[in-house]
Amino acid sequence: MSESNMSISDRSHKSDEHLNMNRWHGELWNDECLNDERLRDDRMQQTRYMEQAGQKEARPRIAFFITSLAGGGAEKVVTMLLRGLDPAQYELHLIVNRLEGPYVPLLPFYVQVTELQSARLRSALPILVKQLKRIQPHVVVSHMWENNVLATLANIWGGFGYGTLLCEHSAISYRRALGTDALRGWCYRRSDAVVGCSEQMGMELHEWLGIPDERIQVVPNPIIDHEFEARAAEPCSHQWLSQLSLEQEMFEQQVGQPKERFMLEHGAERRFSPVLIGVGRLVPEKRFDLFITAISRVRELHPHWDVRGVIVGEGVQRRQLEDLKDALRLQNVVDLPGYVSNPLPYLRAAHLFVQTSDVEGLPTALVEAVACGTDVVATCTATGTEEVLCGVHNAALVPCGNMDVIVSKLIEMLERQEQQWLQRFEPQQLELKLDMGLEMKLGAEIGMRIGMDQGQDQVQEQQNASPRGGVAILVPQPDELHTRQVPYKLPLAQSVHASHLQRFTLTEATNRYAELINEALARRGWHHNSAGSEVNNCEITVRI
Template sequence: MTSASVGAEPDLAFYIPNLTVGGAEQVTVNIVNGLAGRGYDVELVVSHPGGELRTAVADSVAVIELADVRIPGIGIGAHLHKLAQYLGDTEPDILISEKTDANILCLGAKRVAESTTTVVPTEHIAFGMMPDESLKSRGVRKVAAQLYPAANDLIAVSDGVADSLGEKTAVDRGDISVLHNPVEITTVQDRAHEPVSHKWIEDPDTDVLLFVGRHHPQKDLKTWLRSFKRVNDTLPDTRAVIAGRGSETETVRELTVELGLTEVTSIPGYVDNPYRFMNQASLFLLSSQFEGLPTVLIEAMACGCPIVSTDCPSGPREILADGEYGRLTPVGDVDSIATAALEMLDNPTPAAVLQDRAADFAPQTVLNDYEQFIETRLG
């Protein structure tokens, strides 16, 4: 184990496979930093070293790197014994894991180590909603459904995720704690005013429709582009910015060419400061097929950016309060998404209203809930 020496019985440990850019990864960093700032002895355990978010982890949080072992087809399962060794040597009072495969690993490591650590799996996405799952993904979900009833506790990031776990596993819905993701609202708003190098973003007279996130089938960027095509046909001066990267990036580029949108669409890849983009964009458009509690919507609201989102399971309806703070549309419905986008461009939600709602997800509020959850389990 590298990067930091293993401490003696920390209050809390969190496990996530890596610290590359992603919603669950950023949320985990926010939580460990916040709890460490409140005086908890926190360790962050990862399988793989490095990652863009590594430098964002507070100095007060020890980062434990298990080993950079990669075995095709096994993934983080190759680190079962290393994690079991960590639990046996360290015995944190509570280990909170993030993401389904990580949850399985932690529950398995607890058994191997015969550890007394309270293991708490966290689900960030509506359980069992992944369309066209691979054989491996289906296997991971089935194993998780079998193991979750034996977990000490279970965390869901939204009511919708909790409901899906209650429906698709043997865990009683009343035994699932809903803890929202904390979002560093102040940091987001501070960074929203930093300059960035993008001509459309920095042009106050250009209406930009924005997406920020992974280019993954879950996000349904094909529907996003087709919806923007309808908007651009009506308002030719609009522009699209699709920031991020992923397995669908080349597909997105190819569809941009096919739809004749290359001159009005920018695909800049990973952007270090997406908040400036949100601050200047006219609309944030989310076309996801499913989510958990999409942090990106909260960040966009913190920047005062109007929102149109699919009413996917789950999170957008919860964040937007049944449509009070943004438009909700059916999943995959290009006409409805385009119509909602045009209406929002014509009559945007006031920035101050959005920012007030975003404050409900600020760290102080969410970390209070985490503290209450933790203290009841520390005894």
């Protein structure tokens, strides 16, 4: 009996034959990784799961397919899902054209990696079919539309009969080459499920590609995991932002008054110095040219502000953006530090997160900014952005590509922050004390209780002294709900209800993907009872 005609249950016993033929990611782990206590503990935990798996019956083989592990949102999603799914329940594979990108070191060692190494992805179909014959997956979970098409065509060409979950990460309405939508629609209607990362994308799948509603599944990207708060609390290495975060909080603990007031009393100039941040790949659709130009415009309109900008990310447009920065004489005003493995401390320390994209699926950096409590100005892309910002009060939506509105909203948000900043110089503000009730994490937790009178404009003074001796802070007005006050920010924003952020957790996404995988297995006679991972459960708690 040929491999292509074998039943799924017969194929399951071929797993050991393929084990040594696959490239184990464990070979890529170096001494530096193993010296990291967190990674070492993670590996020990994963090893226990593998030992348990060896005592069970053969597991279904699940292959994730993506071009590479470059520093984009889809690549991060694949990495997190591979870390979240239970290796005791699934034999996990990753198929990439090139094993490259910043997320490679984050792959669990038990994931078996296959590289196609095709000169061009569009010519990779014969190589993909050959590798799929070797792996014999039961379900393929592909990401990005080109890979979705290849996974479908390979299934038909090779006669495999595996289940397909085809995942989209960008707006369907975004203009692409002629015939792309027809090809995608034809392939997607032959899948077990088409996964969109936002509700609006789910609607576009139906309206633009004609996918039946029963085949469309909406699963928001996993962005918040059990390590999110710890990563957000790490110190920021950028010199502009580090001065706005933990260093200032420690200064206040030692000196007993806000740094601005202390410096003013000693002759220092009082000047509002906000830092704006953008995060993403340096590609045309992110429109970081608008980000840089907007900073130039804001500085022209408010020369008394020392506005600066940081763009975290790497990509093909670096040279153009550097040239634009030089042309606008912003050499020491806008910084492009490149890819950063942990952007959360940057987001947490910045005054404003600015999204200027024309196209987004579900903007990862935007969710992270909201979870960090950072004020937001974001372009209203066709999908994702409105859903993320629904109910978020410290955010403003602006039309895509409209420079005048972007600049106007930036100034409006910064003026409000400036007023809060200026009030830190007022003597009466120094009398506000922190008390237990609302917890902030700034390296260590500081408890405080905020008293607000809903019928008055002024924040009422709390009489109880802080157990830490009292740290001055300006409490935001209830109608503004500005939860961040330079430099105080919550790793998980007060202004967002816990259930809103829960949608973007690794636990939520892992369980949903596991359900879809198990449904695809059941259609092919494999009755699998696993839920998601039990390793990386994540609960979001917002303390109010």
